[in-house]
Amino acid sequence: MYAENVKWGLLLDLFSFLGSNALSPRLDNGLALTPPMGWNSYNHYSCSPNESIIHSNAQALVDFGLDTLGYHYVTIDCGWTLPNRTANGTLTWSPERFPNGYPAMGEFIHSLGLGFGVYSDGGVQMCMTGDPVQTGSLGYEQIDAATFTSWGADLLKYDNCFSDAALDYPDVSYTPSTSPQPHYISMSAAVTAQPRPMIFQICDWGVDFPSLWAPDLGNTWRITNDITGVWSTIPRILNQAVPQTSFAGPGHWLDLDMLQVGNDIFTVEEEKTHFTTWAILKSPLTIGGALKDSYTIMSEASLAILSNEDVISYNQDSLGVAASLKRKWTEEGYEVWAGPLSGERMVIALINWMDVERNLTLDFPVVGIQKAGTLKDVWGNVTQEDVVTSYESTIGAHGVMLLEVGNLTAEGIYDVSDATISEDGTTATFSQIYGLTTSSNYTAQFSFPTNTTDTTVVVNSISYKLACNSTMLTIPLSLSASSQNILSVNPPPKTLQITAPGSNLYPSTLFTTLTGNATETSCLTDLCQPVGSKISFLGGPTSNTASAIITVPSAGNGTAGTGHKYVEVYFCNNDIALATSWTTGTNTRNLTIGVNGVVTRIEVPLAGRSSELFSPGKGWMDTGIFGVLLDGWKEGENEVVVGNVGGEMDVQSWAADFVGLGVVW
Numbered sequence: 001m002y003a004e005n006v007k008w009g010l011l012l013d014l015f016s017f018l019g020s021n022a023l024s025p026r027l028d029n030g031l032a033l034t035p036p037m038g039w040n041s042y043n044h045y046s047c048s049p050n051e052s053i054i055h056s057n058a059q060a061l062v063d064f065g066l067d068t069l070g071y072h073y074v075t076i077d078c079g080w081t082l083p084n085r086t087a088n089g090t091l092t093w094s095p096e097r098f099p100n101g102y103p104a105m106g107e108f109i110h111s112l113g114l115g116f117g118v119y120s121d122g123g124v125q126m127c128m129t130g131d132p133v134q135t136g137s138l139g140y141e142q143i144d145a146a147t148f149t150s151w152g153a154d155l156l157k158y159d160n161c162f163s164d165a166a167l168d169y170p171d172v173s174y175t176p177s178t179s180p181q182p183h184y185i186s187m188s189a190a191v192t193a194q195p196r197p198m199i200f201q202i203c204d205w206g207v208d209f210p211s212l213w214a215p216d217l218g219n220t221w222r223i224t225n226d227i228t229g230v231w232s233t234i235p236r237i238l239n240q241a242v243p244q245t246s247f248a249g250p251g252h253w254l255d256l257d258m259l260q261v262g263n264d265i266f267t268v269e270e271e272k273t274h275f276t277t278w279a280i281l282k283s284p285l286t287i288g289g290a291l292k293d294s295y296t297i298m299s300e301a302s303l304a305i306l307s308n309e310d311v312i313s314y315n316q317d318s319l320g321v322a323a324s325l326k327r328k329w330t331e332e333g334y335e336v337w338a339g340p341l342s343g344e345r346m347v348i349a350l351i352n353w354m355d356v357e358r359n360l361t362l363d364f365p366v367v368g369i370q371k372a373g374t375l376k377d378v379w380g381n382v383t384q385e386d387v388v389t390s391y392e393s394t395i396g397a398h399g400v401m402l403l404e405v406g407n408l409t410a411e412g413i414y415d416v417s418d419a420t421i422s423e424d425g426t427t428a429t430f431s432q433i434y435g436l437t438t439s440s441n442y443t444a445q446f447s448f449p450t451n452t453t454d455t456t457v458v459v460n461s462i463s464y465k466l467a468c469n470s471t472m473l474t475i476p477l478s479l480s481a482s483s484q485n486i487l488s489v490n491p492p493p494k495t496l497q498i499t500a501p502g503s504n505l506y507p508s509t510l511f512t513t514l515t516g517n518a519t520e521t522s523c524l525t526d527l528c529q530p531v532g533s534k535i536s537f538l539g540g541p542t543s544n545t546a547s548a549i550i551t552v553p554s555a556g557n558g559t560a561g562t563g564h565k566y567v568e569v570y571f572c573n574n575d576i577a578l579a580t581s582w583t584t585g586t587n588t589r590n591l592t593i594g595v596n597g598v599v600t601r602i603e604v605p606l607a608g609r610s611s612e613l614f615s616p617g618k619g620w621m622d623t624g625i626f627g628v629l630l631d632g633w634k635e636g637e638n639e640v641v642v643g644n645v646g647g648e649m650d651v652q653s654w655a656a657d658f659v660g661l662g663v664v665w
């Protein structure tokens with residue numbers, strides 16, 4: 001159990017997860033060491049592909065030079081089959097749609113230097129409603145894998161329709177009574193047994209949290225329900241990806257679904273955001289637009305986005321680490337994702353969720369760095385050197401700032417070269433000192449040149465004595481939550497290192513004043529970490545709350561705009577948008593935190609890292625940590641209230657469940 005005010009180390013990642021991180025073994029077929037790239041018929045042509053469509057799009061992949069950029073696999077999705085198997089039990093193509101047959105299609109695609117992707121389904125029928133129904137692969141895995149091999153297939157996308165035996169095989173079942181996993185085990189084994197290497201793409205729409213079992217069976221697995229034709233599909237998918245990005249790696253990738261770039265759904269800025277995030281999360285990059293057919297040709301703007309070599313290089317980077325969410329500003333409408341690249345570089349994306357163009361600032365410490373020796377703003381077409389603390393740019397409505405940074409300095413470390421030196425050489429002014437939280441409990445450590453003769457150091461008008469013969473000085477420091485703090489130092493130090501204040505975790509068990517249905521619920525062993533219990537039924541139609549008195553050692557003065565403290569909200573949310581993905585589903589829940597009456601709303605993504613159907617806590621006992629700056633603090637006692645104020649009439653009035661609050665002093 002937690003004693004009150006347990007000292008809790010500040011997490012390095014501002015957005016992170018506690019709990020199961022068990023990685024299963026990996027399928028090792030030597031394929032997809034970087035995410036597969038290509039084209040697929042479904043997003044544009046639905047379940048109605050045909051030979052001329054595939055010919056013209058495959059040809060366009062080559063004619064537009066996309067093949068040389070890495071787009072390799074041409075996959076024909078649902079709608080290619082005859083309804084029934086042949087007399088000897090094999091699947092076969094529709095001769096109306098593919099008059100020259102699938103083997104000839106494979107040869108054509110191969111003759112272009114491309115890979116041939118085929119499609120089937122682990123149920124009794126394929127995903128194609130209406131008449132006539134098309135038979136699926138369930139029970140025919142060996143035969144079908146052998147047939148695909150004989151046709152020269154290089155990739156198999158394997159869907160999940162009509163697969164729930166217990167419910168008598170409905171079209172889709174998001175809550176099957178048994179996992180779809182066995183269907184993928186059968187087909188994975190059948191594919192792996194073939195002499196021809198074939199990428200295996202698992203497509204069970206994220207049912208039963210495949211990140212825990214799919215890496216062992218396939219090269220990619222879908223983590224969400226289908227991408228749709230509305231902008232809200234992008235944040236919905238990203239909010240589901242948030243807790244799972246660490247499951248990606250060479251040979252096994254989270255599939256965020258096929259791209260909608262070029263389908264005349266999104267604005268150019270939206271297409272950039274969509275393509276950027278899919279790329280840096282290391283999703284397969286599967287073009288889902290019509291490149292060229294008898295009616296249409298993809299726009300130059302969309303082709304330019306799909307052809308951006310920088311973005312593709314981040315997706316195909318040899319390190320193979322997916323970017324993760326670093327921080328989300330809910331009311332302010334933006335968020336930051338980042339991940340490492342080979343060559344000790346980093347890629348960073350800042351998404352503007354608002355409907356208007358804005359100038360937004362990326363504070364480097366949010367991604368763990370203080371300075372970038374090199375910086376490339378990909379969509380802004382800007383390169384800079386020695387950028388300190390932050391970078392600002394104009395981002396269109398729903399657009400993205402995409403940065404590649406290198407020669408990095410760790411967060412909190414400043415060099416004299418980052419400062420302005422006064423004309424007489426006596427004073428260095430650092431004008432971009434970053435404060436995570438408003439506090440007088442920072443520590444600054446200066447090192448001075450070894451030949452310094454000064455024994456008195458003046459920092460922001462306060463004098464300190466250097467210890468005898470020492471070239472180091474360590475002092476407490478006050479900073480506000482901003483990247484614009486100023487520090488003048490006489491004489492100029494060589495280096496400066498700033499350490500953030502400590503933090504306390506206030507567990508949900510301290511929030512003893514509960515209203516309405518709000519309930520403290522104890523969790524199963526090792527769940528709801530690090531507290532072991534959580535408060536459920538916050539918010540709701542009657543706005544239930546939980547409150548506590550929290551004492552902090554130093555603060556701003558409690559007026560709106562001055563009493564800023566960085567806190568980490570420990571929460572549980574596994575309200576997955578599966579059936580609701582077509583309409584209102586967002587994969588988020590709101591939670592409000594009031595500090596002395598100043599209320600801040602956060603919209604938290606999913607935190608579940610275990611099966612939503614079969615794990616003991618159904619993913620509702622996996623903890624996520626959401627970093628946010630809360631206004632309203634004063635030194636001493638503060639009344640803190642969690643709930644979902646103002647959400648009574650929302651689509652989802654219930655708040656996320658609350659595990660605890662980590663407050664950085």
Ligand SMILES: *[C@@H]1O[C@H](CO)[C@@H](O)[C@H](O)[C@H]1NC(C)=O
Binds near residue numbers: 050096
């Ligand atoms: C293939 O699809 C295209 C576009 O829908 C259509 O114009 C064409 O007639 C179809 N061809 C065949 C053989 O079905």
Ligand SMILES: *[C@@H]1O[C@H](CO)[C@@H](O)[C@H](O)[C@H]1NC(C)=O
Binds near residue numbers: 083084
């Ligand atoms: C396909 O098989 C089903 C069931 O055996 C049968 O009822 C149907 O007539 C067959 N369809 C065709 C087009 O042969």
Ligand SMILES: *[C@@H]1O[C@H](CO)[C@@H](O)[C@H](O)[C@H]1NC(C)=O
Binds near residue numbers: 086087088092
């Ligand atoms: C099964 O029948 C199909 C079509 O009649 C034929 O193309 C295929 O070669 C046969 N497969 C085997 C294994 O005999």
Ligand SMILES: *[C@@H]1O[C@H](CO)[C@@H](O)[C@H](O)[C@H]1NC(C)=O
Binds near residue numbers: 357358359394
């Ligand atoms: C962004 O900043 C530039 C330069 O300061 C300014 O001209 C422009 O109006 C700003 N744009 C917005 C949307 O605020």
Ligand SMILES: *[C@@H]1O[C@H](CO)[C@@H](O)[C@H](O)[C@H]1NC(C)=O
Binds near residue numbers: 373407409
């Ligand atoms: C990296 O940046 C430092 C300054 O921060 C500079 O001295 C050094 O030359 C840079 N190195 C490279 C390889 O650019």
Ligand SMILES: *[C@@H]1O[C@H](CO)[C@@H](O)[C@H](O)[C@H]1NC(C)=O
Binds near residue numbers: 381
């Ligand atoms: C990017 O900037 C360079 C140099 O300023 C310029 O030559 C180039 O045309 C720009 N590219 C784009 C795509 O705007």
Ligand SMILES: *[C@@H]1O[C@H](CO)[C@@H](O)[C@H](O)[C@H]1NC(C)=O
Binds near residue numbers: 440665
């Ligand atoms: C925080 O700083 C204040 C003075 O600024 C000091 O009184 C207090 O002891 C410090 N608290 C901690 C926990 O370091």
Ligand SMILES: *[C@@H]1O[C@H](CO)[C@@H](O)[C@H](O)[C@H]1NC(C)=O
Binds near residue numbers: 451
């Ligand atoms: C200390 O050494 C540096 C370079 O080694 C020199 O520029 C500076 O003037 C010296 N300062 C003193 C006080 O001797």
Ligand SMILES: *[C@@H]1O[C@H](CO)[C@@H](O)[C@H](O)[C@H]1NC(C)=O
Binds near residue numbers: 468469
């Ligand atoms: C200071 O440094 C000088 C020269 O290195 C040395 O002689 C002296 O003993 C040192 N004093 C102390 C208190 O360490």
Ligand SMILES: *[C@@H]1O[C@H](CO)[C@@H](O)[C@H](O)[C@H]1NC(C)=O
Binds near residue numbers: 517
């Ligand atoms: C609170 O719980 C009771 C009993 O389960 C239920 O009848 C009531 O509707 C709940 N109230 C809210 C606001 O959910």
Ligand SMILES: *[C@@H]1O[C@H](CO)[C@@H](O)[C@H](O)[C@H]1NC(C)=O
Binds near residue numbers: 555556557562563
């Ligand atoms: C307290 O509030 C006043 C007025 O808003 C502000 O000027 C002052 O800087 C604040 N003090 C602290 C310690 O934040």
Ligand SMILES: *[C@@H]1O[C@H](CO)[C@@H](O)[C@H](O)[C@H]1NC(C)=O
Binds near residue numbers: 586589590603647
């Ligand atoms: C969260 O609150 C915002 C603002 O009130 C609202 O638009 C949104 O729908 C809420 N989210 C959910 C999941 O209800």
